[in-house]
Amino acid sequence: MSKALDLITRVRGVRGAMLVSAEDGLVVAEQLMEGIKGGAVAALAASLAGRLRRAMEAAGTGTSVFWHLQAEQGAILVVPGDATGGILVVAVAEPDVNIGLVRLELLRAAEAAI
Amino acid sequence: MSPQTRAVESWTLQPLTDFVREASVRLVLVLTPAGQVLAQSGFSRAVDVMSASALAAAIVASTGELARQLRQQPFAALSHQGPKTGFFLATFVTDRGTLVVLAVYDLDVSSLGLVQLFYEQLAADLKAATPKGAVPKQVLAADFERELTDSLNTLFGR
Amino acid sequence: MADDIRALSAQLAQDPQSLVFLRLGEALRRKGQLDAAMRVATNGLERHPHLADAHDLYARILTDKHDYERAFDEWDMAVRIAPHHTGALKGLAFLYFKVGDLAQAEAHLEQARKVEPDDPSIDQAIAMMRKGTAPPAPTAATAESAPALASAPSATATTAAFDEARVFAGLEGAHEGLLLIDGAGRVLGGALKNGAGADVTDTVAAYLAGVSQEAARTAKLLGLGAWMGLSAEGQHGNVHLAHPTPQALLLVVRERGMPLGRLAILAQRATAMARRWLEKQ
Numbered sequence: 001m002s003k004a005l006d007l008i009t010r011v012r013g014v015r016g017a018m019l020v021s022a023e024d025g026l027v028v029a030e031q032l033m034e035g036i037k038g039g040a041v042a043a044l045a046a047s048l049a050g051r052l053r054r055a056m057e058a059a060g061t062g063t064s065v066f067w068h069l070q071a072e073q074g075a076i077l078v079v080p081g082d083a084t085g086g087i088l089v090v091a092v093a094e095p096d097v098n099i100g101l102v103r104l105e106l107l108r109a110a111e112a113a114i
Numbered sequence: 115m116s117p118q119t120r121a122v123e124s125w126t127l128q129p130l131t132d133f134v135r136e137a138s139v140r141l142v143l144v145l146t147p148a149g150q151v152l153a154q155s156g157f158s159r160a161v162d163v164m165s166a167s168a169l170a171a172a173i174v175a176s177t178g179e180l181a182r183q184l185r186q187q188p189f190a191a192l193s194h195q196g197p198k199t200g201f202f203l204a205t206f207v208t209d210r211g212t213l214v215v216l217a218v219y220d221l222d223v224s225s226l227g228l229v230q231l232f233y234e235q236l237a238a239d240l241k242a243a244t245p246k247g248a249v250p251k252q253v254l255a256a257d258f259e260r261e262l263t264d265s266l267n268t269l270f271g272r
Numbered sequence: 273m274a275d276d277i278r279a280l281s282a283q284l285a286q287d288p289q290s291l292v293f294l295r296l297g298e299a300l301r302r303k304g305q306l307d308a309a310m311r312v313a314t315n316g317l318e319r320h321p322h323l324a325d326a327h328d329l330y331a332r333i334l335t336d337k338h339d340y341e342r343a344f345d346e347w348d349m350a351v352r353i354a355p356h357h358t359g360a361l362k363g364l365a366f367l368y369f370k371v372g373d374l375a376q377a378e379a380h381l382e383q384a385r386k387v388e389p390d391d392p393s394i395d396q397a398i399a400m401m402r403k404g405t406a407p408p409a410p411t412a413a414t415a416e417s418a419p420a421l422a423s424a425p426s427a428t429a430t431t432a433a434f435d436e437a438r439v440f441a442g443l444e445g446a447h448e449g450l451l452l453i454d455g456a457g458r459v460l461g462g463a464l465k466n467g468a469g470a471d472v473t474d475t476v477a478a479y480l481a482g483v484s485q486e487a488a489r490t491a492k493l494l495g496l497g498a499w500m501g502l503s504a505e506g507q508h509g510n511v512h513l514a515h516p517t518p519q520a521l522l523l524v525v526r527e528r529g530m531p532l533g534r535l536a537i538l539a540q541r542a543t544a545m546a547r548r549w550l551e552k553q
């Protein structure tokens with residue numbers, strides 16, 4: 001599992017990768033650069049994932065397989081836990097990161113996590 | 115300020131109000147290990163505050179004793195989760211002595227991760243807001259009932 | 273009224289996931305059929321446990337049944353889900369007044385006034401309470417003025433002045449895959465349909481405000497600055513959420529085949545149109 005996280009963090013611009021329990025919002029495994037608060041990322045990403053899931057189900061798009069929050073000074077990229085037994089795969093990245101590449105590594109890590 | 119939040123000791127009010135808002139918890143008590151309530155949020159009946167504070171104090175005492183027998187530091191936090199609701203019980207030390215926080219949350223709107231995250235902030239804020247030089251007050255059995263009645267009156271705005 | 277109830281029941285039977293239960297429950301409550309209203313509300317709550325309006329409806333029914341303690345819990349839950357839910361704030365004010373806690377009653381009404389400064393019923397309630405008269409019971413007040421009751425006429429009345437159809441005029445999917453809402457989850461323009469062609473505008477709008485609040489908090493607390501957009505790939509469709517102004521939210525939904533990058537470009541165009549439209553209002 002640490003190898004999968006390692007592959008995510010090797011992508012240029014990624015500052016950390018984690019596995020998070022979707023239900024509890026707690027860290028399962030993490031590989032983070034200094035200064036990133038793993039507990040906060042886990043709790044907030046899980047909470048946002050839950051709210052987004054409800055909205056997407058209501059919209060008829062089904063549960064999400066990948067989402068990406070873009071902010072001025074960074075981004076959060078997530079493969080939600082529905083396909084991975086309730087585990088979210090999360091990356092924290094710089095704002096100009098290659099989203100496509102991170103998405104691929106997150107999906108690979110999610111497969112490894114099942 | 116959340117209208118459902120009340121404090122016997124006013125310095126606890128703002129940190130508790132922030133915690134309730136951020137962690138989306140349903141019920142919170144801040145109390146001493148003796149069961150003396152300093153602030154509450156979300157309770158609508160005095161009797162619920164009385165029983166919840168007594169039970170929380172008992173849990174802190176029994177887990178503290180268990181830790182002592184295992185020659186460990188007292189447990190920092192305890193969490194239980196049911197199908198719809200969870201509760202979180204934790205202690206921390208301030209200038210006023212040890213304080214206990216009991217938080218009850220609905221799994222629909224919050225999570226253990228969120229409660230833990232904002233509990234850390236609550237503990238830090240309460241430590242910072244504790245009146246300097248405050249001495250933990252001993253509650254004598256003779257004063258207990260009067261203290262309890264006074265506290266409950268304040269907590270329910272009577 | 274009986275015809276209304278029959279029609280609403282038929283609509284709900286046809287589409288049990290829809291928010292028609294809010295109108296049906298309210299209609300039954302007003303007719304005094306409280307047990308039937310209760311069944312409709314609890315069934316609705318089971319399907320939409322995170323919908324503040326559902327908790328608000330249930331609280332009103334409980335109030336009619338004089339079960340004030342549970343009504344308090346339901347309104348309290350509604351406010352936790354949607355802190356600006358004026359119906360729930362007014363309901364809590366009413367219950368606080370009933371137990372003689374005037375300060376709390378007034379604090380809740382003041383909160384409601386901050387959200388709906390133009391609602392005369394709130395000023396009236398505050399004035400009546402100060403005179404020592406009971407503010408209007410939520411049975412009447414919230415039912416008639418609850419602005420967040422997504423399917424109720426009031427929700428559309430607040431936006432009636434806007435010409436919804438023209439917000440995204442000329443943009444593909446303006447009536448089925450584009451939605452503009454305000455910060456309280458009320459629809460300003462556009463519409464959404466799910467894969468089966470059912471209108472899901474109000475349901476999605478009600479959930480989006482919570483998504484936006486959480487996105488803003490996540491970005492802020494993690495030191496990422498302001499959030500700019502949220503893209504998501506679903507099993508059957510992709511979505512992009514943006515905010516054309518600090519108070520408004522825009523959702524673009526497209527089929528799964530449209531890549532997220534293209535969706536983001538489409539969302540940028542829709543955002544610009546929505547911003548211009550909002551500035552004109």
